Amino acid sequence: MDRTILGLLAILAAFLAGSLLLPSWAVSLATVALAKALVILGLLVLLRAGLVPFGQALFFALGAYGAGMALREAGSGDVVAGLFAGTAAAASAAVLLGFLMARYREIFFAMLSLAFSMLLYGLLVKNAALGGTDGFNVPAPTFLGWAPSPATARRVLLAVAAALAIGCHAAIHVYLRSTMGRLATAIRDNEIRVEYLGASVQRAIHVKFAIAGTLAGMGGVLTAFSAGHIDPGMSYWTASGEFVFVTVMGGAGSVLAPIAGSFLFEIVRTYAVEYAPQAWQAVVGAVLLVIILVLPGGLWSLFQRRRGTQPP
Amino acid sequence: MIRKSHSRGRGVLAAAAVAAVAAVAPASAQETMRLGVVTFVTGAAAGPFGIPARNAAELLIEAINAGKVPEPYAAKGIGGAAVEMILVDEAGTTTQVVQEYRNLVERRNADAVVGYISSGSCLAVTPVAEELKKLTVFFDCGTPRVFEEAARSYVFRTASHATMDGVGAARYVVEKLPDVKSYGGINQNYAWGQDSWRDFNLAMQALKPGIKVTTEQFPKLFQGQFSAEISALLLSGSDVVHSSFWNGDLESFVVQQSARALHTKSRLVLTAGETAMFRLGAKMPDGVVIGARGPFGVLARKTPLNDWFRQAYHDRFNVPATYPSYHMAHAILGLKAAADKAAAAAGKRPTTEQIAKAFEYLEFEGVGTKVRMAIGKGHQAITETAYGTYKFDKSTGEPTLVDITHYPAECVNPPDGVDSVEWIKSGMKGAKC
Numbered sequence: 001m002d003r004t005i006l007g008l009l010a011i012l013a014a015f016l017a018g019s020l021l022l023p024s025w026a027v028s029l030a031t032v033a034l035a036k037a038l039v040i041l042g043l044l045v046l047l048r049a050g051l052v053p054f055g056q057a058l059f060f061a062l063g064a065y066g067a068g069m070a071l072r073e074a075g076s077g078d079v080v081a082g083l084f085a086g087t088a089a090a091a092s093a094a095v096l097l098g099f100l101m102a103r104y105r106e107i108f109f110a111m112l113s114l115a116f117s118m119l120l121y122g123l124l125v126k127n128a129a130l131g132g133t134d135g136f137n138v139p140a141p142t143f144l145g146w147a148p149s150p151a152t153a154r155r156v157l158l159a160v161a162a163a164l165a166i167g168c169h170a171a172i173h174v175y176l177r178s179t180m181g182r183l184a185t186a187i188r189d190n191e192i193r194v195e196y197l198g199a200s201v202q203r204a205i206h207v208k209f210a211i212a213g214t215l216a217g218m219g220g221v222l223t224a225f226s227a228g229h230i231d232p233g234m235s236y237w238t239a240s241g242e243f244v245f246v247t248v249m250g251g252a253g254s255v256l257a258p259i260a261g262s263f264l265f266e267i268v269r270t271y272a273v274e275y276a277p278q279a280w281q282a283v284v285g286a287v288l289l290v291i292i293l294v295l296p297g298g299l300w301s302l303f304q305r306r307r308g309t310q311p312p
Numbered sequence: 313m314i315r316k317s318h319s320r321g322r323g324v325l326a327a328a329a330v331a332a333v334a335a336v337a338p339a340s341a342q343e344t345m346r347l348g349v350v351t352f353v354t355g356a357a358a359g360p361f362g363i364p365a366r367n368a369a370e371l372l373i374e375a376i377n378a379g380k381v382p383e384p385y386a387a388k389g390i391g392g393a394a395v396e397m398i399l400v401d402e403a404g405t406t407t408q409v410v411q412e413y414r415n416l417v418e419r420r421n422a423d424a425v426v427g428y429i430s431s432g433s434c435l436a437v438t439p440v441a442e443e444l445k446k447l448t449v450f451f452d453c454g455t456p457r458v459f460e461e462a463a464r465s466y467v468f469r470t471a472s473h474a475t476m477d478g479v480g481a482a483r484y485v486v487e488k489l490p491d492v493k494s495y496g497g498i499n500q501n502y503a504w505g506q507d508s509w510r511d512f513n514l515a516m517q518a519l520k521p522g523i524k525v526t527t528e529q530f531p532k533l534f535q536g537q538f539s540a541e542i543s544a545l546l547l548s549g550s551d552v553v554h555s556s557f558w559n560g561d562l563e564s565f566v567v568q569q570s571a572r573a574l575h576t577k578s579r580l581v582l583t584a585g586e587t588a589m590f591r592l593g594a595k596m597p598d599g600v601v602i603g604a605r606g607p608f609g610v611l612a613r614k615t616p617l618n619d620w621f622r623q624a625y626h627d628r629f630n631v632p633a634t635y636p637s638y639h640m641a642h643a644i645l646g647l648k649a650a651a652d653k654a655a656a657a658a659g660k661r662p663t664t665e666q667i668a669k670a671f672e673y674l675e676f677e678g679v680g681t682k683v684r685m686a687i688g689k690g691h692q693a694i695t696e697t698a699y700g701t702y703k704f705d706k707s708t709g710e711p712t713l714v715d716i717t718h719y720p721a722e723c724v725n726p727p728d729g730v731d732s733v734e735w736i737k738s739g740m741k742g743a744k745c
Contacts, residue, residue, distance in 0.1 A: 012351075022612055023418065024414070024418050025414045025415050025418035025419040026419075028410075028411060028414050029411060029414075029415075030591070032407060032411060053489065125501060125502055126501070127567065131435070131457075131503070132502060132503040132506055133432060133502035133503040133504075134431045134432045134435055134455055134457070134503040135406065135435065135436070136435070137436070137438075137439055137461075140439070140443070149442040152445075157338060166361075223407055226407070227406060227407040227410045227411070227436065228404050228410065228436065228439050228440060229407075229410060229432075229435060229439075230404050230406075231405055231432050231436070233405050234405070234406075234636035235405075238405075239405065241712065243343060266411075269408070270411070270412075272416070273400065273412060273415075274420070275355055277399045277401050278353045278354060279354075279400065279402060280354075280401065282355060
């Protein structure tokens with residue numbers, strides 16, 4: 001087993017222990033950080049191929065709304081059902097949109113994805129049945145018929161989120177080391193050569209786009225359960241911007257980077273809000289600026305430097 | 313007259329409560345109550361709403377700790393405990409608002425939370441407050457859904473919900489312009505704008521069945537540039553134009569429409585206009601109908617408490633107190649009234665449950681008017697409301713409101729247990745005006 005997988009297993013063990021031991025405010029913070037790490041993991045897959053979508057919140061919101069609407073219809077709070085419904089909604093949208101998106105690159109790709117996310121935002125804002133901009137509540141989480149006390153449910157939700165997130169990170173790690181995964185760097189460098197080698201660039205990007213959308217949808221479902229509320233702000237461009245921001249902060253070097261970046265971001269923001277209630281955005285922005293100036297490869301380059309550069 | 317003797321009677325009662333609290337004060341003198349105050353201190357809603365609310369919270373908490381608030385709130389502290397304020401920004405995503413609420417309660421050990429301007433924040437925080445069993449008082453958010461979707465145990469709101477604003481505006485329009493034949497609206501395209509228009513529209517139809525609706529304009533939030541919408545409103549020939557605009561949108565709209573003289577063709581009704589009138593001054597045309605989401609600011613009743621509040625606020629911040637300041641003051645005073653009552657009954661520092669119990673169906677003296685926690689099973693306040701007509705006093709350079717009409721609480725709020733939209737649709741059945 002390679003070191004990344006071992007690292008992921010250690011992180012999973014830490015989260016499972018954390019789900020029992022952490023104070024309750026940290027439990028929900030960790031759940032949200034893991035949920036967002038899933039979205040950022042998807043962005044990392046695209047970033048490897050040189051693609052940055054400015055509308056990933058589209059799938060994040062689709063996951064949340066897919067789960068929220070299905071559960072509201074069913075009158076249940078089942079996390080498993082919610083995960084299936086929300087992830088399926090986001091995944092099918094990503095597969096469909098992928099036919100179009102796989103034909104675009106660079107700024108056109110970024111702007112087109114932004115346009116789709118704002119389209120969803122516009123639809124949700126006008127929808128009075130879904131509460132418009134106010135959104136609606138998601139029922140308290142239950143697990144396959146088991147309805148623990150709210151405090152316990154939060155801890156179980158963290159354990160579920162950790163298992164899912166770490167599983168996905170391991171799967172993406174394996175994918176990135178496969179031929180299809182390694183194709184990403186080649187696509188970023190020279191698409192024509194990739195085509196001459198006999199691979200379809202468009203299909204490779206379509207697959208990556210679908211993977212990223214599915215992961216974002218899963219992250220959206222977990223966020224919805226953790227926050228207990230869904231609103232159209234989840235698909236607004238600032239949400240997409242935040243994901244890109246954290247992706248850049250973490251770096252694209254390893255699948256461990258999204259987890260590190262996501263956690264650092266949530267923790268920095270939490271303490272910035274506490275110690276600088278009227279200037280916390282400036283603090284968060286300054287931290288990103290410092291990271292980009294000092295570590296152009298993102299947080300992850302800290303670890304790479306120590307170990308010597310080696311391919312992921 | 314009746315009002316006056318009534319409040320004197322309440323004063324005696326309050327004095328008795330004060331005496332009871334004072335008796336237990338030495339034991340709890342060192343105790344503090346950590347009060348989370350959540351409001352927009354950054355972003356678009358900070359200027360008109362968040363900062364005035366934060367200012368009021370700072371002013372009141374200091375005065376409460378010093379025992380300087382006039383009767384019936386002269387007793388020091390809340391429930392006998394000195395108050396320590398923890399300020400938190402409401403800006404950010406709803407997920408972040410929920411996380412910050414958890415941080416406030418679970419990490420920073422807030423004993424109670426007062427806050428929230430956005431209806432989305434209130435809806436998202438409500439289930440968490442119930443889960444964590446933490447007393448939470450909403451001071452400003454408008455949506456009736458908070459207490460109409462389910463009964464709540466730990467969540468209260470000391471401001472009337474937004475139904476009152478639409479119904480009050482419609483009553484004022486029909487009263488002052490008896491021959492009104494048509495009306496249109498321009499509202500921001502998000503929940504507050506959509507709900508405000510819905511309530512005003514339904515109330516107008518209930519008061520004057522069959523009256524003509526000319527145009528419904530829904531520009532997007534913070535659009536800032538309304539030439540197309542103003543053209544549509546000018547062409548519509550409406551007698552009345554309703555708007556729940558706030559912030560930069562409100563100021564831009566007023567200035568842009570003045571240039572094209574929309575206000576000379578249609579009577580403008582600005583339900584949240586009071587937050588902008590002092591900044592606009594002479595740029596706001598005379599004759600515009602102005603609301604303050606209750607009898608607040610220049611629409612407030614003249615009481616010793618209000619005189620003190622306006623003076624203290626102006627002395628400290630050099631601007632007049634607008635309605636968000638009043639809303640915040642009501643939330644803190646309501647919490648104090650409930651906690652002091654619970655402390656008097658318990659004979660010691662009350663528990664959260666005891667305060668919540670005392671809060672239900674509580675009646676307390678607010679700064680602008682009297683507040684009754686009469687609906688939503690005793691968790692949702694109703695107050696009277698007032699509308700006035702703008703007049704810029706050229707001699708003093710002061711914005712004023714004339715032709716002020718007050719509407720009693722039962723006239724503009726639904727009865728307990730009745731869904732607000734259904735109530736307006738039913739022709740406001742049971743309204744006592």
